[in-house]
Amino acid sequence: MLHITGSSESGPLRDDACAYAVAFEEWLATRPAALEAAAHPIASYEQRVAATSALMRVLYDEGWARYGWPEQLGGLGGDIVHRAVMWEALARHGLLSMAVYEHLEVLAPTLAALGNPALMARLLPRFLSGTETWSQGFSEPDAGSDLASARTRAVARDGGWAITGRKIWTSWSRYATWCLVLARTGTTESRHRGLTAFVVDLRHPGVEVRPIVQANGTDELAEVTFDEVPVDAERLVGEIGGGWRVAMHILAHERGTYGWFRHNFLQREVLDNLSLGAPEGDTLLGNALLDLAAIRSSSFAGVRAHAADSVLGPRAAFVKLMLAASEQAVNDWVLASDPDLAVGVQDDHVAVNRQEYLFSRIVTVYGGSQQMQLDTIAKQILRLP
Numbered sequence: 001m002l003h004i005t006g007s008s009e010s011g012p013l014r015d016d017a018c019a020y021a022v023a024f025e026e027w028l029a030t031r032p033a034a035l036e037a038a039a040h041p042i043a044s045y046e047q048r049v050a051a052t053s054a055l056m057r058v059l060y061d062e063g064w065a066r067y068g069w070p071e072q073l074g075g076l077g078g079d080i081v082h083r084a085v086m087w088e089a090l091a092r093h094g095l096l097s098m099a100v101y102e103h104l105e106v107l108a109p110t111l112a113a114l115g116n117p118a119l120m121a122r123l124l125p126r127f128l129s130g131t132e133t134w135s136q137g138f139s140e141p142d143a144g145s146d147l148a149s150a151r152t153r154a155v156a157r158d159g160g161w162a163i164t165g166r167k168i169w170t171s172w173s174r175y176a177t178w179c180l181v182l183a184r185t186g187t188t189e190s191r192h193r194g195l196t197a198f199v200v201d202l203r204h205p206g207v208e209v210r211p212i213v214q215a216n217g218t219d220e221l222a223e224v225t226f227d228e229v230p231v232d233a234e235r236l237v238g239e240i241g242g243g244w245r246v247a248m249h250i251l252a253h254e255r256g257t258y259g260w261f262r263h264n265f266l267q268r269e270v271l272d273n274l275s276l277g278a279p280e281g282d283t284l285l286g287n288a289l290l291d292l293a294a295i296r297s298s299s300f301a302g303v304r305a306h307a308a309d310s311v312l313g314p315r316a317a318f319v320k321l322m323l324a325a326s327e328q329a330v331n332d333w334v335l336a337s338d339p340d341l342a343v344g345v346q347d348d349h350v351a352v353n354r355q356e357y358l359f360s361r362i363v364t365v366y367g368g369s370q371q372m373q374l375d376t377i378a379k380q381i382l383r384l385p
């Protein structure tokens with residue numbers, strides 16, 4: 001299996017990240033109990049979240065999960081490359097997914113960059129230590145691809161705001177304490193210019209979280225309604241009317257750098273299923289490995305760009321398309337290799353394979369659909385009319 005340290009495709013790591021990688025590898029080789037408990041197939045999503053949260057606690061206490069985050073927010077300095085090293089190593093040592101902690105690489109970089117510093121100094125350590133998690137409330141029943149038509153409304157009240165509306169497909173809300181909500185503070189006609197981002201406490205009266213069970217049996221998604229939910233002024237992220245900028249900052253991670261984090265677990269899935277005896281020279285496996293190589297190098301370019309304070313911009317659409325292609329290619333191969341997948345055998349390994357296969361059918365939708373990514377490439381990169 002490829003790994004970052006010293007691999008020619010990614011180029012050498014900086015000395016600080018290299019030292020971190022070597023020390024983390026030594027620690028992982030001691031097989032800490034929390035890693036042992038999380039690094040195997042766990043069919044129950046609830047138990048998977050609990051095991052991953054317990055691992056996050058240990059990674060935080062030992063300092064590993066604090067690297068890559070600013071010291072003023074409870075981190076130990078460094079940047080996204082440290083996080084890239086950490087999650088790659090965890091996957092290599094058997095962890096099968098980030099579970100709800102995917103938002104550490106989707107939402108948290110934006111919260112750290114644009115959130116209220118005092119609030120984030122309180123909340124980010126709780127996220128990093130597995131104590132509290134987050135969800136992302138953008139999509140609405142009539143506002144998915146056309147996010148600028150979002151209708152959830154925030155009205156100024158008592159020095160803060162009151163939020164009323166309905167969000168849907170908000171991943172991991174059932175497990176989350178906080179939701180980053182995009183709400184309308186301007187007129188409907190103001191479209192993207194009239195949106196503002198808020199940190200909303202999902203435990204507050206007036207919030208209702210209704211989990212949605214997916215075809216794969218997990219309750220990862222949810223519908224969330226807000227009825228006059230009060231939000232303090234310090235819970236604003238970015239400027240009033242600056243919600244679009246916040247959303248684009250997040251989507252740049254969700255479509256770009258996130259590909260690095262996710263692809264490590266697809267590689268893990270391949271390794272864990274090689275024993276199923278896929279025939280030598282299997283074309284599906286070959287396709288999956290080629291797709292993984294493509295996403296690996298393109299997403300690490302995004303990680304490096306981010307570390308250098310640059311952004312992929314519209315090029316992140318390529319990474320999102322490649323990630324979806326590799327997720328489907330890996331799971332096409334697993335389905336072809338595992339005869340138990342379709343017939344209902346219930347051990348945890350088969351159950352997780354089945355969940356992953358079914359999930360891979362919808363990965364062309366989250367973070368902006370495949371058509372929207374193609375639209376971005378056509379208009380913003382190829383400059384087509």
Ligand SMILES: Cc1cc2nc3c(=O)[nH]c(=O)nc-3n(C[C@H](O)[C@H](O)[C@H](O)COP(=O)(O)OP(=O)(O)OC[C@H]3O[C@@H](n4cnc5c(N)ncnc54)[C@H](O)[C@@H]3O)c2cc1C
Nearest residue numbers: 136137138139144145169170171362365366367368369371
């Ligand atoms: C697994 C998963 C997790 C998700 N997690 C979250 C989350 O945590 N938070 C959140 O806010 N949302 C989340 N979503 C929602 C996701 O962002 C939306 O589903 C997505 O943006 C598409 O919106 P829609 O479902 O309303 O479909 P629509 O926008 O109604 O699109 C329907 C179809 O029409 C196509 N289409 C629409 N407009 C155009 C156009 N202009 N040109 C060409 N084709 C077009 C689309 O590509 C799609 O095929 C998640 C979705 C999934 C599947």
